[in-house]
Amino acid sequence: MNARTVAWTPLDLAAAQPVRAGDLVSADAGGLPIYRVMALEEGRAWVATRPGGPTRAMPLDGFRWRAIKAA
Numbered sequence: 316m317n318a319r320t321v322a323w324t325p326l327d328l329a330a331a332q333p334v335r336a337g338d339l340v341s342a343d344a345g346g347l348p349i350y351r352v353m354a355l356e357e358g359r360a361w362v363a364t365r366p367g368g369p370t371r372a373m374p375l376d377g378f379r380w381r382a383i384k385a386a
Contacts, residue, residue: 321382328376334360339382349382 323344327333334340338352340360350362350373359372 321384323380324383326375326378326381333375334378334381340378341380341382342378344380350378 321339323341326340334352334355336352336354339349340352340362341347341349348364350360350364351366352360353363353370354361355375356372358375360375360378361370361372363370
């Protein structure tokens with residue numbers, strides 16, 4: 316899955332597992348930047364903008380959208 320072949324769904328922060336490692340997330344549906352979740356830790360996601368790129372921790376509540384496979 317890449318940013319061009321996805322649909323976006325609202326991120327449910329109240330869910331037991333709102334995102335998983337490998338998910339694409341964004342503050343805006345399809346907007347930039349789009350991050351790949353590399354790891355999760357106590358309300359934060361370690362994210363990267365490109366494969367092999369540097370990761371940084373960001374609060375999960377800063378994201379509003381999670382990518383899903385497009386139909």
